[in-house]
Amino acid sequence: MLNFLARRIVQLIPTLFFVSVLIFSLQQLLPGDPALVMAGEERDPAVIEQIRQQYRLDQPVPVQYIYWVKGVLSGDFGESLRNKVPVRELIAQKLPVTIQLASMAIVIAFLIGIPAGIVSAVKKGTALDYGANIFALWGISTPNFWLGIMLIFLFSIELGWLPASGYVPISENFRASLASTIMPAFVLGNAIAAILMRHTRSAMLQVLESDYVRTARAKGLFERSVILKHAMRNALTPVITLGALELGTLLSGAVLTEQIFSIPGFGKLIVDAVFNRDYAVVQGVVLTTATIYITLNLIADIAYILVNPRLRG
Amino acid sequence: MKTMRLAITAAVLLLSFQASAQTTLRIGLAEDPDILDPTMARTYVGRIVFSAFCDKLFDIDEKLNIVPQLGLSYSTSDDGKEVAIKLRPGVKFHDGEPFDAEAAKFSIERHISFPGSFRKPELATVDHVDVVDPLTIKLVLKQPFSPLIAQLTDRAGMMVSPKAAKEAGDKFGLKPVCAGPYKFVERVQQDRIVGERFADYWNKDNVFIDKVVFLPIVDATVRLANLKSGGLDLIERVLATDIKEVRADSRLKLSTALELGYFGITINIARDKNKGPLSQSEKVRQALSLSIDREAVTQVVFNGEFVPGNQWVSPEHPYYQKGFPVPKRDIAKAKALLKEAGVTLPVAVDMMVTKGSENEAVAQVLQSMAAEAGIDLKIRLIEFATSFKQTQAGEFQAFLIGWSGRIDPDGNSYVFMHTGAPQNDGGYSNPEADKALEDARLVNDAAQRKAIYEKLTKAALNDLPIIYLYHRRLLIAHTTRLEGYKQMPDGLVRVIGLKLK
Numbered sequence: 001m002l003n004f005l006a007r008r009i010v011q012l013i014p015t016l017f018f019v020s021v022l023i024f025s026l027q028q029l030l031p032g033d034p035a036l037v038m039a040g041e042e043r044d045p046a047v048i049e050q051i052r053q054q055y056r057l058d059q060p061v062p063v064q065y066i067y068w069v070k071g072v073l074s075g076d077f078g079e080s081l082r083n084k085v086p087v088r089e090l091i092a093q094k095l096p097v098t099i100q101l102a103s104m105a106i107v108i109a110f111l112i113g114i115p116a117g118i119v120s121a122v123k124k125g126t127a128l129d130y131g132a133n134i135f136a137l138w139g140i141s142t143p144n145f146w147l148g149i150m151l152i153f154l155f156s157i158e159l160g161w162l163p164a165s166g167y168v169p170i171s172e173n174f175r176a177s178l179a180s181t182i183m184p185a186f187v188l189g190n191a192i193a194a195i196l197m198r199h200t201r202s203a204m205l206q207v208l209e210s211d212y213v214r215t216a217r218a219k220g221l222f223e224r225s226v227i228l229k230h231a232m233r234n235a236l237t238p239v240i241t242l243g244a245l246e247l248g249t250l251l252s253g254a255v256l257t258e259q260i261f262s263i264p265g266f267g268k269l270i271v272d273a274v275f276n277r278d279y280a281v282v283q284g285v286v287l288t289t290a291t292i293y294i295t296l297n298l299i300a301d302i303a304y305i306l307v308n309p310r311l312r313g
Numbered sequence: 314m315k316t317m318r319l320a321i322t323a324a325v326l327l328l329s330f331q332a333s334a335q336t337t338l339r340i341g342l343a344e345d346p347d348i349l350d351p352t353m354a355r356t357y358v359g360r361i362v363f364s365a366f367c368d369k370l371f372d373i374d375e376k377l378n379i380v381p382q383l384g385l386s387y388s389t390s391d392d393g394k395e396v397a398i399k400l401r402p403g404v405k406f407h408d409g410e411p412f413d414a415e416a417a418k419f420s421i422e423r424h425i426s427f428p429g430s431f432r433k434p435e436l437a438t439v440d441h442v443d444v445v446d447p448l449t450i451k452l453v454l455k456q457p458f459s460p461l462i463a464q465l466t467d468r469a470g471m472m473v474s475p476k477a478a479k480e481a482g483d484k485f486g487l488k489p490v491c492a493g494p495y496k497f498v499e500r501v502q503q504d505r506i507v508g509e510r511f512a513d514y515w516n517k518d519n520v521f522i523d524k525v526v527f528l529p530i531v532d533a534t535v536r537l538a539n540l541k542s543g544g545l546d547l548i549e550r551v552l553a554t555d556i557k558e559v560r561a562d563s564r565l566k567l568s569t570a571l572e573l574g575y576f577g578i579t580i581n582i583a584r585d586k587n588k589g590p591l592s593q594s595e596k597v598r599q600a601l602s603l604s605i606d607r608e609a610v611t612q613v614v615f616n617g618e619f620v621p622g623n624q625w626v627s628p629e630h631p632y633y634q635k636g637f638p639v640p641k642r643d644i645a646k647a648k649a650l651l652k653e654a655g656v657t658l659p660v661a662v663d664m665m666v667t668k669g670s671e672n673e674a675v676a677q678v679l680q681s682m683a684a685e686a687g688i689d690l691k692i693r694l695i696e697f698a699t700s701f702k703q704t705q706a707g708e709f710q711a712f713l714i715g716w717s718g719r720i721d722p723d724g725n726s727y728v729f730m731h732t733g734a735p736q737n738d739g740g741y742s743n744p745e746a747d748k749a750l751e752d753a754r755l756v757n758d759a760a761q762r763k764a765i766y767e768k769l770t771k772a773a774l775n776d777l778p779i780i781y782l783y784h785r786r787l788l789i790a791h792t793t794r795l796e797g798y799k800q801m802p803d804g805l806v807r808v809i810g811l812k813l814k
Contacts, residue, residue, distance in 0.1 A: 036701040039355065043705075043735050044434040051429055082347050083502060084486060090502055149534060156542040164539040165530055167504060262530045264504035272345060272503060277698055 004305070008298055019290045020072075023283050024065050033057075034277035038081055055081060068283060077287075078280035080273075087284035090269060095288070097167060098265035101181055101188070101258075102250035106243060108189030109196055114239065116193070117200025121208065122227060132197060139194025144187050148260040151183045165262040184261040188254050192246045199242055203235035241300065248296045252289040335523040336813045338795070340806060341536045341548035345503045345529040350486030351471035352423055352430045357717055357804075358529070360468065361549065364805045365508050365525050367491035369470035370398060370417070371462060373720055377631065377802055379462055383412065383472055383492060383515075389757060393457025400448045405513045406474035407496040414444040419475040421452070424468075429483070432469045434735070436461075457755045459762065463721035467803075494520045494808055503529060521812045540565065540790055546813065547791035547798070547806065553615040553671075559790045568789045568800040571620055571627050574718025574725065576675075577781040578664070583740030584707030591662055591710055596654040597688075598777040601662070601711075603650070604686035605679060606642040611783050614674045620784045624770060625716075625725040627784035632722040632763055634770040647686040658687040664711040665704075667697045675782075676713055704738040712738070715785070720803065722766065723754060730769070730778055741778035745769075 035051040036043065052058040056067060071078055077087035120132035156164035162183055168176040207213060208231055216226045255267035262268075266285060273281035346359035351367055354360070370384035385399045404412035421442050424432035438458035443451040452461070464470065477490035489497050494516065495508030506527040510520055528545065530536045533552045539545040541562065551559060551567070559567045578601075585592040591601070607621035623639045626632050651660065662683075666676040673694065680690040690711070695703065703709055718725055728734045731750045732742040749769035753762050773779075787804035796812045 032696075032698040032702045033705075036705060037698045039431070039701075043701075044431070045735055047429065047431055047433060054429055084348055084353075084484060085502060093502060149538075152535060152538045152542075156544070157538055160542055163544050164542045165535050166528060166539075166544065260532055260535055262504075262528065262532075262535065264501060268503050275696075275698060 077284035104185035105188035109192035113193035113196030117197040121204035136194040207235045337524040341545040343550040348486035351468045365495040366493045367471040370465040396452040418442040460721035460723040551788040570800045574716040576715040579712045581739040589710040594654040596650040600647040600650040603647040659689040665709040746772040
């Protein structure tokens with residue numbers, strides 16, 4: 001086990017190295033010149049030259065890369081071209097927001113997706129099943145931005161119950177924080193709920209036809225106990241894995257949803273940074289999300305081994 | 314479903330608590346501002362935020378007259394090379410430091426010499442600043458420069474606390490310390506910028522709201538939704554297509570001002586490597602201009618809310634040359650001009666257009682109008698950041714683009730039309746135009762300047778380095794709870810005198 005862990009952690013190093021090279025070289029392919037974008041309307045050649053020198057944009061790409069990696073290794077991600085804020089600080093500001101939104105979304109997804117999947121499997125072929133399937137189809141095919149704007153119209157303008165957009169940190173006011181994130185979390189969770197529902201349904205259907213469930217029923221157990229205790233546990237393992245993967249995606253930021261609801265998370269940070277050619281920010285954010293994703297993967301692998309001793313080598 | 318209902322009910326309950334004894338003005342911005350250092354800032358939204366935090370030497374009124382702010386008055390020497398400015402007494406910066414001649418000298422010199430300063434070109438004619446007495450400074454110029462005072466009504470005239478600026482260096486923008494009505498409290502990037510009323514403000518009797526919060530909300534529909542739901546008190550940049558909706562809502566008020574800038578087509582005259590038809594003869598450019606029905610463009614795309622134009626200032630501007638009115642559409646004449654130019658029809662033109670629904674709509678209308686005269690405008694959509702690089706490299710034939718405008722007409726003309734000027738992307742060069750642009754900078758008298766600009770107008774409207782199309786209306790909406798709002802022609806939001814019911 002320890003051996004395996006050590007091997008996996010050592011493997012992380014080349015992976016992260018390739019990620020960093022990839023981030024750096026890909027963004028060089030972006031057309032446009034950061035110094036010009038920064039100057040915006042006011043394009044004085046002397047000032048632009050000064051910016052190029054200050055941010056080493058006049059140096060060859062490999063040299064820029066070495067400066068960056070050197071900084072990253074000592075914990076310095078550089079600073080935003082646009083705002084002069086250290087990138088580390090930006091990430092520290094946005095990460096909690098994205099984590100909050102992603103966790104709420106995933107909780108909503110599980111709360112809707114799994115019960116709906118179980119019910120539609122158990123009541124297969126009934127109106128309930130069709131209803132759940134229609135819901136799933138709707139959830140998958142509804143664009144996030146449309147659903148977002150519709151929710152704003154309903155709950156903020158018509159009913160006046162929720163703030164239309166913006167974000168309140170949990171530390172400031174817990175209730176207001178929930179109120180400011182419930183709509184975007186629902187929009188994100190709704191789409192994932194639909195996917196989870198379909199997976200739960202097919203996994204449940206399979207399990208319900210297996211021998212041990214028939215045995216359990218033959219023993220005379222209550223139907224409720226058969227479904228919740230025996231069938232569900234087995235059926236949910238792949239669904240939870242799927243949920244974990246979706247969480248990873250959510251943590252790298254939800255661009256459209258964050259934009260609509262003005263949630264200052266990773267998605268908004270990176271989109272603005274790309275449009276402003278704020279290279280240091282793009283690099284820092286992508287490296288962070290890549291690290292999170294890789295780490296989540298590692299944790300998932302370890303969890304598998306703990307659950308399934310057959311995989312222990 | 315039950316859980317969902319529960320969640321919503323819970324969320325609703327939470328919201329019943331929103332009371333606070335303080336009054337807060339919440340302003341919705343269309344973008345997240347850049348750095349809040351007046352020396353290094355570049356964005357339009359940034360200027361809106363600055364007007365709450367940083368007072369300037371001078372300000373403008375509704376009619377574009379220059380009025381006192383931290384400077385009480387100014388006088389220019391006979392040779393135009395010295396400008397003396399009397400300063401307001403008893404003014405304090407947010408850190409309690411006094412505002413005096415030394416501080417004013419420091420601020421202006423910082424704008425001129427700080428590494429990476431974007432104010433440097435605006436104050437390029439200032440050689441040095443002398444302290445005459447504790448409340449008077451003298452700007453000594455390299456040569457006369459009539460737009461100088463107008464520059465001091467914007468970021469170049471913003472005064473910063475020398476103590477704070479020296480301590481913070483290039484990080485000053487993270488916590489600006491100026492002498493405006495509100496004191497900077499905090500900023501969360503892409504989320505909010507907060508200010509609180511400055512107790513020692515020189516004009517504190519006219520500041521009635523305790524706090525001001527700027528919230529960047531990029532989506533115009535969501536911005537308006539926030540205003541309607543009461544989450545915001547004022548928003549900038551309402552879409553022209555939403556004007557009806559705002560006017561129909563009795564709880565909202567629309568304030569408008571005709572912009573100081575313009576929207577038009579910049580033509581690549583001398584730097585077009587492909588030697589396209591527009592670069593061949595001014596007759597082709599005139600034909601393109603005549604093929605466009607400017608009135609129809611504003612009607613179709615902007616519900617007639619924008620104003621057709623043909624010069625770098627709008628027809629309502631004091632420097633507009635009435636002798637050169639907006640041309641009527643004339644297809645026959647356009648065709649005749651193309652024939653005279655000897656080009657083969659249809660004339661294919663590559664037109665660069667930055668992405669965005671309004672821009673694209675304008676481009677399509679222009680395309681169909683020009684087609685009737687035999688000009689085939691090929692629309693090339695491009696992302697905004699990329700367009701900068703392309704214009705610098707001269708890789709365009711025509712570019713549909715606007716300019717946000719400056720208070721002095723020099724700021725709308727010199728950098729675009731003078732030979733070799735930084736924003737003269739099409740490489741336009743005409744000795745007559747150059748002379749007029751230079752002369753206008755030397756004269757302070759408005760009537761004399763206008764007479765000089767007439768020569769420029771004549772040259773520019775014949776050569777057409779830029780085909781001016783229309784002037785946008787700056788649209789600001791606010792709730793009726795907000796009282797005392799006056800729209801200034803620069804589009805910025807002044808917080809002085811505002812009250813919340």
